[in-house]
Amino acid sequence: MGSLASIIGMGADQFAERVGRRDLVVGVVGLGYVGLPLAVSFAEAGFSTVGFDVSQPVVSLLNGGASHIDDVVPSRVAALRSDGRFSAASEPSALGGCDVVFICVPTPFDKAKTPDLTYVKSATETVASVLKTGMLVILQSTTYPGTTTEFVKPILESTGLVAGRDFHLAFSPERVDPGNAVWGIRNTPKVVGGLSAECTARSSALLAALMDAPDLVHPVGSPAVAEMAKLLENTYRAVNIALVNELAQICHEMGIDVWSVIDAAKTKPFGFQAFYPGIGPGGHCIPVDPHYLAWKAREFDFHTRFIELAADINSQMANYVVWRLQDQLNRHGMTINGSTIMCLGAAFKSGVRDVRNSRAIHVMELLQRQGATIAYCDPHVPSIDLHGGARLESVEPANVASETFDAAIILVSSPEWPIAKLEQLGRPVFDAVNAGGAASGPRERL
Numbered sequence: 001m002g003s004l005a006s007i008i009g010m011g012a013d014q015f016a017e018r019v020g021r022r023d024l025v026v027g028v029v030g031l032g033y034v035g036l037p038l039a040v041s042f043a044e045a046g047f048s049t050v051g052f053d054v055s056q057p058v059v060s061l062l063n064g065g066a067s068h069i070d071d072v073v074p075s076r077v078a079a080l081r082s083d084g085r086f087s088a089a090s091e092p093s094a095l096g097g098c099d100v101v102f103i104c105v106p107t108p109f110d111k112a113k114t115p116d117l118t119y120v121k122s123a124t125e126t127v128a129s130v131l132k133t134g135m136l137v138i139l140q141s142t143t144y145p146g147t148t149t150e151f152v153k154p155i156l157e158s159t160g161l162v163a164g165r166d167f168h169l170a171f172s173p174e175r176v177d178p179g180n181a182v183w184g185i186r187n188t189p190k191v192v193g194g195l196s197a198e199c200t201a202r203s204s205a206l207l208a209a210l211m212d213a214p215d216l217v218h219p220v221g222s223p224a225v226a227e228m229a230k231l232l233e234n235t236y237r238a239v240n241i242a243l244v245n246e247l248a249q250i251c252h253e254m255g256i257d258v259w260s261v262i263d264a265a266k267t268k269p270f271g272f273q274a275f276y277p278g279i280g281p282g283g284h285c286i287p288v289d290p291h292y293l294a295w296k297a298r299e300f301d302f303h304t305r306f307i308e309l310a311a312d313i314n315s316q317m318a319n320y321v322v323w324r325l326q327d328q329l330n331r332h333g334m335t336i337n338g339s340t341i342m343c344l345g346a347a348f349k350s351g352v353r354d355v356r357n358s359r360a361i362h363v364m365e366l367l368q369r370q371g372a373t374i375a376y377c378d379p380h381v382p383s384i385d386l387h388g389g390a391r392l393e394s395v396e397p398a399n400v401a402s403e404t405f406d407a408a409i410i411l412v413s414s415p416e417w418p419i420a421k422l423e424q425l426g427r428p429v430f431d432a433v434n435a436g437g438a439a440s441g442p443r444e445r446l
Contacts, residue, residue, distance in 0.1 A: 026098065032053075037176060103139045132161075171193055249320060321409070343377070349412065
């Protein structure tokens with residue numbers, strides 16, 4: 001598509017001037033893990049920003065200067081509220097004065113692994129209710145190639161306005177990594193593809209104002225290219241995680257320490273990137289995105305065997321970890337049935353409160369199904385609801401070793417776990433994520 005500098009002149013120069021003057025109102029639909037950091041970042045960059053969410057409690061919280069997202073500390077929201085640069089609303093009319101609207105809503109799948117675009121449909125209809133000539137709409141929600149043009153565009157055009165002529169439309173995938181203190185919105189490169197060159201130019205100019213450097217924006221030739229690029233990023237990770245998950249099982253059978261194998265392989269300075277085994281990836285991207293691609297591929301009579309196999313391997317890791325724990329307990333004359341198991345970690349990754357598609361919780365439910373009594377510790381997740389309606393409260397990390405339990409399993413890595421104390425207790429401990437390094441005493445690693 002070319003560099004940002006080479007396309008700005010394609011009819012978007014006036015828009016770029018407005019970007020430079022911060023003479024635009026930016027709207028963000030969906031104030032979750034993607035939308036709120038985006039809205040706050042635009043406000044901090046000098047734009048008047050309106051956030052929309054259907055949850056009135058979330059709106060009230062934000063307007064009160066607080067935050068419900070780990071990566072956005074309350075002081076950032078409070079400062080922007082004080083300056084009048086950010087406001088939240090649950091009424092679509094609040095978006096009526098916006099020049100740009102981002103759609104940042106969840107894209108889950110159903111039980112049949114079919115994409116669920118309910119949130120995208122609702123968000124797009126909200127935008128359609130305030131759509132006006134000249135508005136720029138950018139979809140950020142991760143989805144299958146074709147969603148922007150085949151799904152979002154017709155809803156917006158039902159207003160009588162034509163995309164690419166009366167308003168502008170583009171797709172720019174989110175690249176949010178919750179809990180990452182190094183890579184954030186301002187320094188992570190942005191990919192963007194518009195319905196037309198004009199759409200791409202306007203989107204690129206706006207996104208460049210958000211970045212530490214303009215060359216961090218990478219324009220591509222269409223929304224479909226940008227949509228597929230996002231799926232490639234996450235499918236790449238899913239496939240490689242599946243590889244090491246399978247390797248971990250092979251190494252166990254051979255009596256080889258898989259963690260030492262990976263440490264040795266990653267000394268190669270080229271042609272290798274280290275991935276690590278575990279209970280299977282969770283969160284809103286890696287477990288979901290490959291299924292979006294596989295579903296879309298079937299429209300073209302194409303079966304993504306390699307990708308779907310990787311998803312199956314990752315999905316089965318929870319069962320494999322439970323089997324490994326049972327094997328360990330057997331050697332101690334114990335069973336899962338009737339045992340109290342202390343589970344360390346509940347979020348989908350370390351250092352966050354997000355439990356979407358949490359494999360840690362799935363492992364707990366599998367253990368519960370086999371007759372175990374579950375206790376858990378996660379300082380970021382104060383309570384969880386297991387299958388069947390059982391609500392559990394988190395044990396404080398400092399109190400874990402003094403709790404009554406028969407065995408422990410480490411499901412999420414954290415420096416807060418009292419691993420040394422657990423080892424001293426002499427009870428079985430299964431470390432599914434290598435949280436404590438080389439195993440000693442009663443602790444075994446995946």
